[in-house]
Amino acid sequence: MKNLAHELAALRARHQYRTRAVMEGPQGADVVIDGTHYLSFCSNDYLGLANHPRVVEAMRKGAADYGAGSGASHLVTGHQRPHHELETALAAFVRRPRALLFSTGYMANLGTVAALAGRGDRIHEDRLNHASLLDAGLLSGARLQRYPHGDVDALRQHLDADGAGNGLIITDAVFSMDGDVAPLPQLAAIARQHRLMLMVDDAHGMGVLGSTGRGTLEHCGLDMAAVPLLIGTLGKAFGTFGAFVAGEEDLIEFLIQRARPYIYTTALPAAIACATLAAVRLAEDEGWRRDHLRSLIARFREGAQHLGLNLLPSQTPIQPLVVGDSERALAMSAALRERGLYVRAIRPPTVPEGTARLRITLSAAHTEVEVDRLLAALDGVR
Ligand SMILES: *Cc1c(COP(=O)(O)O)cnc(C)c1O
Helix, strand or coil, X not given: XXXXXXXXXXXXXXXXXXXXXXXXXXXXXXXXXXXXXXXECCCCCCCCCCCXXXXXXXXXXXXXXXXXXXXXXXXXXXXXHHHHHHHHHHHHHCCCCEEEEECCHHHHHHHHHHXXXXXXXXXXXXXXXXXXXXXXXXXXXXXXXXXXXXXXXXXHXXXXXHCCCCEEEEEECECCCCCCECCHHHHHHHHHHHCCEEEEECCCCCCCCCCCCCCHHHHHCCCCCCCCEEEEECCCCCCCCCEEEEECHHHHHHHHHHCHHHHCCECCCHHHHHHHHHHHHHHHHCHHHHHHHHHHHHHHHHHHHHHCCCECCCCCCEEEEEEECHHXXXXXXXXXXXXXXXXXXXXXXXXXXXXXXXXXXXXXXXXXXXXXXXXXXXXHHC
16 A cells, blocks of 8 residues: 555655645635735636626526536536537637537546547647646557657657557647647648647637637637647636537537546536636627737736746746746745745646746736736846
8 A cells, every 4th residue: 555644755855745725715816815915926817707797797697597506417407508508609709610518628638539539549749738638648548659849840750650540639739837839730730641630728828819819729820620629628718617629510429429528427507607608708809808918928028038037938828937946946936925926836747857937827817017016026036
């Protein structure tokens, strides 16, 4: 039997022990932890919708109209009117024929990959893909090959060595810990050439990137022929909870038949779907949120460059400051906290060994003055 106390002590010694902060109130620029207010730069609430009055009110009304819980899986009696309407709205948002709602992005990825690939197939994934995509590849039973981050030449070599066969190429659109965008046009060309299906997880681009916020595919000018399989999550820019797969009619119908994490789980509460519908409308109608966010990103990068801070080449709201070792990352996070700022240190195994970092995320909920405060604090603690 595992000696748990021993393993926990080893994690502490490696500065990899994880703890949870208890938040006293809603998500936002200002958060309350242990009775103290902090200016927070570590949510994925990129558009500032998680505590938007219209979204909160939609959830309240959704609960009044549809109850607190769905009471069953989608295929039994859990698929309520708001779930169905949300699927239609999400499909329209990403301009695809159909969308299928999942309870979480983790489940959407597990379910989709394992439904579409199995023993005898192969899956190629970027080495820095989100854990849920890597787990999905393993769970599927297909042969999983990971190519070096963003390295389309290495992927081509793997494929040339492999010969023909059924399979998937899978990538994050925006890498969750680095903030950079995958080389999607090249990946689409490779997938087409090798007759593999390209699956893109746009958890961090959906609602944020593209001139109308439709995500990284809009940003790159790619359509459904180039990327047949698109995953979006709802707990980030849309500020609520859940996820969806979008694509052609047959893909969605197949997933309804075969995606086990879709079939064998309770449908998420309809009130969440109601809130998400409100959030999708806000994301569509209020383009100023993206404009403001883009200007904050530019302001932060310019200020950081001026200070000589070593940022990664990211144009997205994810602006990590790589510091190297975990102990130093924790110390910087603690020093920022003393100055009233909340920025989490992200350590291995979430990121590769030796690349512990402060994962700074910006949101439309921030002001320019707050970004300037962050820059001043970073200057003070490095
Ligand atoms: C957050 C995230 C997920 C998981 O989504 P949840 O809805 O939080 O389970 C999947 N993929 C990527 C790239 C993510 O960043």
